[in-house]
Amino acid sequence: MAPGGGGGGVNPFLSDSDEDDDEVSATDERRAGLRLSSGVGLDPGSADSLSPQDPVALGSSARPGLPGEASAAAVALGVTGETPARLSVDAIAAQLLRDQYLLTALELHTELLESGRELPRLRDYFSNPGNFERQSGTPPGLGAPGIPGAAGVGGAGGREPSTTSGGGQLNRAGSISTLDSLDFARYSDDGNRETDERVAEHEVPLQERKNYKSSPEIQEPIKPLEKRALNFLVNEFLLKNNYKLTSITFSDENDDQDFELWDDVGLNIPKPPDLLQLYRDFGNHQVTGKDLVDVASGVEEDELEALTPVLGNLPPTLETPQTVENSLLVKKLEDKISLLNSEKWSLMEQIRRLESEMDFLKNEHFASPVVCDSVQPSLDQSSHKDSGDSGQNSVVNSSEKGENKDIHLSKSDEIDSTIPKENFPNSFPRREREGMPSSSPSNKNTVHFDKPNRKLSPAFHQALLSFCRMSADSRLGSEVSRIADSEKSVMLMLGRCLPHIVPNVLLAKREELIPLILCTACLHPEPKERDQLLHILFNLIKRPDDEQRQMILTGCVAFARHVGPTRVEAELLPQCWEQINHKYPERRLLVAESCGALAPYLPKEIRSSLVLSMLQQMLMEDKADLVREAVIKSLGIIMGYIDDPDKYQQGFELLLSALGDPSERVVNATHQVFLPAYAAWTTELGNLQSHLIPTLLNKIEKLLREGEHGLDEHKLHMYLSALQSLIPSLFALVLQNAPFSSKAKLHGEVPQIEVTRFPRPMSPLQDVSTIIGSREQLAVLLQLYDYQLEHEGTTGWESLLWVVNQLLPQLIEIVGKINVTSTACVHEFSRFFWRLCRTFGKIFTNTKVKPQFQEILRLSEENIDSSAGNGVLTKATVPIYATGVLTCYIQEEDRKLLIGFLEDVMTLLSLSHAPLDSLKASFVELGANPAYHELLLTVLWYGVVHTSALVRCTAARMFELLVKGVNETLVAQRVVPALITLSSDPEISVRIATIPAFGTIMETVIQRELLERVKMQLASFLEDPQYQDQYSLHTEIIKTFGRVGPNAEPRFRDEFVIPHLHKLALVNNLQIVDSKRLDIATHLFEAYSALSCCFISEDLMVNHFLPGLRCLRIDMEHLSPEHEVILTSMIKECEQKVENKTVQEPQGSMSIAASLVSEDTKTKFLNKMGQLTTSGAMLANVFQRKK
Incomplete structure (x- = not known):
């Protein structure tokens, strides 16, 4: 329906002739309206049949502009009209409808239909849902029970008269959708629910309301907040009534909403009662006059003033005077509010217009307008004409108002030919204008169109152009018809359109909208619109994948760079906070990643307080490994920017929590990002050597003290791996605080760093060159470092002296307390010392590390005695020194040193009858690397040919550990010959010691020749008479058979074992x-x-x-x-x-x-x-x- 209300409506109390006239053209309709409002030309069957007891209904047709005249004329006609001798069917129908004999009127309508004589009055009455938008029992001339006659007054706007008005249109009231208007049976699959039975009296209004409210063309567009609230209540109703599948489908179709949390609808919005309570409570509410005016008539604010004198004359028919008085008071206050709002919007529109003019004046020096001289006079002329028209049309009735507004704009064909209609604010409905800012009245580059050399009237031009199928009555039509003329207008238009575009874009393609949303959010002048756009950005995709999250994060960073820290804190951070507990891990992952990405662009106070607290909460509470991993990486970034020393302890606690996380992903992220960043900050604070490393060492010592009966190897690994990750930071600190650091200048040719100089870092943040600043700077420092150690020593070098005098002795003491049989602990400490020595270099290892170990071990045959079994040789110091220190460098002298050390340990342990656990641990750790197999075989051959039977016996037992990892070629060439040599040893104990090694060969080797040689040797042990009474030999063979039998070659097991x-x-x-x-x-x-x-x-x-x-x-x-x-x-x-x-x-x-x-x-x-x-x-x- 047009805003003006003219055209398309039919009133049941007009005669057929008037209705036919209404349907001819809009001009005839306006004439009918004028004829009615002036009191002439009424049809006898309608106006003369009006009940004299209902003057209010007649008065409802009066225009607000002329309330006295129109009302008097209408009442006079109603009272003095003559009744015809023979009533027509149309008059009978009108009387039935007026007196609310609805069932009788329905019967009459049905019979006329069956006889083929359909009466338009009844057809239009029962097809118009506006006739039933009142509580049952209220006469048509009366509105809501609280305000008698309000319905009639509501029609006084001249646009949408009430049922009893004499205007020329139907009461097409835009009703507010209520729950009783939802026709569930309409969409039901159950056909039995739809009946053909005649509608009962009390069902007529409900049925009509259903038909009316289900028509989309007259339903007001729902607001996003209303939609989310109704979605929540509908889903709640479905779940309560066990419509679970329907609820699931409903949730999937509304995937942008969380139905488990009412706060997702909107913050600080109270939750309404459930649907059932709303439905039961609906009948208890009374529709106020204001509602009837807004909904039924759609009158504008300046027309509301006419309602007060009319309401004052209404008879108190259904309600007490007190109720009427209260209603009138409320009405007056609401009218005042509406008028103030209208004035506010008009002032805002004026402000926008002035701002646009200011922008134009500022930029006119840089623009090159292409406007003809003939355009400006026509603009001036059009303005004069508009002012004149406004004076002439001030007394025209409201039914003409909406159309005359459009006519004003086309009075001059110069205007039509030079400036589009959208440049004039009056070309839009009033409510459309109030909802959106108007564009500048003059463009920067006005386009000049050729004018036709014709003498057609502007009215003819307007009528001719009306055949173009264009519409500005809808939201989208308004946007399309108005082209932005400035950057600001573009932003405003995007802010209005994007919320409607996003829900209709496929989920898989929504990332294409990210640039548009961000650009609009950056430049839009309204904070609320910016907040809405950023909310759309963070909720753009239900479960964003990795690539989509990267796009969003990239956009957030670009937004932050553009708007600055204040707006990032005020606009972006709240979006992160809202989704910190979202049900989808992908959304929480986006929040965690956003905190790190936005860290450089936040105020430092917020960075070290709010953001740090958010990440700490997510680390402690989130159950998803991926989310916690992202939190750790963001914490690392925060540690790179934080500068508040008071947060150091909090960072240390977060570090320990991250290291102890059950997820390997989180621990790896801690070592790669968080720990190096925290170590860098610790170094700046001077706490690396004074707090961080000593604290971790103390925790390891405490674990060893408390773990005499059961060591917590997981925690030991946690602390030791942290120390290992801190080695690059420690070495960088040593270089930066060295006496020669001030001499390290980049000049001339820079020496190259060997590729194998440093161990491969776990991440770029653990690369020493990254910590120092560049590889060239590191090369210069390393050259000076080696020279200083080799020629000048460590005097005055506090940071390196701390490593030599405090760190190394404490580490060696801890190593001596480790259980040597714990393979995992030995391996961890071995890797730690290997990295420490490789990082600090060969000179440091040879001059500072090895001497301290050698001082403790004291390998010499003079120390051989029975008490040596309890000495340091039986502890983990031996394997860790052998595998962690002596294997760092692989030159020939280093290999000789390792071989000599293992030979000495084997000799000393054998001669002192000490346990061989430390030697076995060394062989196991070294045997895992094939590069050391030849070296270990050389050590064992030394034992095979040793003069002492004890050493030969130890060598025989060591072969068992080595066989499993050695390839069959070495077994055939080096191991089996050595074992056969030992198996013929004069000492029976040596021969018995070879049996486990022979058994292991039978278990691991598949070469037939080798197996036969081993089988023959074992057979000689079993069948040779000299071994018949050898109890020890039999015991060893039985134990070996039980160990290798299930895994040995089946033929060997069946034929021999x-x-x-x-x-x-x-x-x-x-x-x-x-x-x-x-x-x-x-x-x-x-x-x-x-x-x-x-x-x-x-x-x-x-x-x-x-x-x-x-x-x-x-x-x-x-x-x-x-x-x-x-x-x-x-x-x-x-x-x-x-x-x-x-x-x-x-x-x-x-x-x-x-x-x-x-x-x-x-x-x-x-x-x-x-x-x-x-x-x-x-x-x-x-x-x-x-x-």
Whole structure:
């Protein structure tokens, strides 16, 4: 409907002739309006049939501009009209509708339809939902119960008269959508819910409201806040009533809203009651006169003044005088508010116009206008004409108002031909003008169009142009018809349009909008619009992927660079804070990354307080590893910009939390970003050597003191890895505080740094050259560093003296407290010392590190005694020195030094009968690197040819550790010959020591020739009569068979291992000494237990495995009844297997059941085995029956 209300509406109380006239043209409609308002030309069937008891209804047709005359004329016509002798059907229908006999009127309408004589009055009345927008029982001449006759007064605007007015149009009221107007059955899949039954009396208004409110063309556009609130209530209603699938679909279709949190609708907005409560409470509310005016008539603010005298004359029909008085008071106050708002908007529009003119005046010197001389007079002429027209049209009724506004703009064809209509603010509906700023009345570069040499009137031109299908009545039409003439206007237009564009762009392509949103948010003058645009930016994509987040972050940084720290704090940070607890990790990830990206552009107070607190909260509370990883990286960036010393302790606590995070991703990010950045700040504060490193060392010492019965290796790794990551920062500090630092100038040719000079850093922040500033500067400092150490010493070099006199002694002391059998701890400290020595250089390692270790170890044969077994050689100092210090450099002299050290340790430990754990740890750590295999074989060959049997025995046992990692070529060429040499050693202990190494070869090697040589050697041990009574040899062979048997080559196991175990079990039955017999039986029991899990053929089971178990059971019956129970179970299981193979079952299910029973028995047996110890009492407890 046009704003002016002229055209398209039909009033049920007008005759058919008037309605036909209304439908002819807009001009005839205006004439009908004038005819009605002047009191002439009324149809007898409509005006004469008006009830004399309803003067208010007649008065409703009066124009506000002439209230006295129009009302008097209308009442006079209503009272003195003559009633015709024969009433027409149209008059009867009008009377029925006036007296609210709606069902009778509906019956009449139905019968006329059936007879083919449709009455337009009834058709239009029942098709107009505005006739039913009141509570039931209210007469049509009366509006809301609180204000009698308000409906009639509402029609006084002359645009949308009420039902009883004499205007020429329908009451197309724009109603506010309520819950009872939602026609759920309309969209239901259940066809049975739609009935053809006749509508009951109380259902007529509801049905009409449903039909009306479901028509989109007359529904007011919903506001974003209203939409989000209704979405939330609808989803809540669906969940409460178990429409879960519908709720899920509804949530997916509104993916930009969080339905679990009301605050997502809007901050500081109270939550309304649920839908059911709103529906039940709807009937208790009364529609005020203001609502009827705004909705039904759409009158403007300057027309509201006419309502007060009319309301004062209304008879109190339904309500008490007090209610009417209160309503009138409210009405007056609301009118005042509306007038003030109108004045406010007009002043704001004037301000904008003046600003545009100022911009134009400022830039006119730089513009080159292309305006003809003939344009300006026509503009002046048009302005005079507009002023004259405004005076002439001041008394024209409101039905003409909207159209005459457009006519004003086309009075002169010069205006039409030179300046588009959109340059005139009056070309838009008033409410459209108030909602958006107007453009400048004169463009910087006005375009001149050729004028036709014609003498057509402006009215004809306007009528002719009206056939162009253009519209400025909608929001989009208004935007399209108005072209921005300045940068500011462009920004304002984008700010208005973007919120409507974004929801309609595909999710996969929304990142294309980021530049547009950011540019608008940067330059838009309104803070609220900027906030809305940034909110759209952070909610642009439901779950942004890595590339999309990078785009958003890039935009945020560009925004921050453009607007400065104040606006970043005020506009961007709140968007981050809102999403800190978002349900999607991708959104929280965006927040965490934003904090780091925006850190350089924030005020330093905010950076070290609010942002730091946000990141700390996310680190402690967020469950997503990716989010915490991003938090750590952002914390590292914050540490690079923070300058508040009071935050040092908080940073240290965050560092410890990050190092102890259960996620490996977070820990890696800590070492790569957070720790180097924090170390740089610590260095600036002077706390690296005074607090950070000593604190970590103290924590390691505390762990070792408390971990005598069980060391927390995870925490040890955490602290030691942190120390390792601090080595580059420590070395950079040493260089920067060196006596020669002031001499380090870049001049001439810069020496090159060897590629292998430093260990490979974990990240660029751990690169010493990055910390120093450049690789060239580092090269100069390294040259001076090496010269200083080699020729001038460390006098006066406080930072390096701290490393030599405090750090190294404390580290070596800690190393001596480590359990040497803990492979992980040895490896960690070995890597630490390796990095320390490689970073500080060869000269430092040879002159400062090695002497301190050598002073403690004191490797000389003079120190060999029985008490040496408890000395430093048995501690972790040996493997860490060998693998962490002596392997740093691989020149020939370094290799010789390592070989000599290992030979000396092996000799000293062997001769002093000390445990070999430290030597074994050295071999295991070095054996993991193939580059040291030849070196280790050289050390072992030294032991093979040593004069002492103790050393040869130690060498034989070391071969077992080395075989698994050495390739088969070295095994064949170096290991097996050495073992065969030892296997013929005069000392029986040396020969016995080779058995585990031979067993390991059988387990790992696949070369047939090697296996045969080993098999022959082991067979000689078992079959040679000289070894028949060698209890130690038999024990070692049985232990080796039990260890390697399950993994050895099957043929070797079947042909050699199991038959010889059977023989050893038979021999053990003849053993006289019970202690030896029990020891052999126990080892046999463990070997048979391990082999029982292997596949054993039926012949082997019958001939060797079962007989061996029976022999073993004989020993256990006398020596260990607890073991005898398990052996009996094993024998029964093996016999069952044999029976299942020999006796063919007719059904496969029996075999399956038997195998399941077998597996169950095996599982129980192994569980029992895991609980066994050598203690007889403990064994008895295992098999004690539960009571």
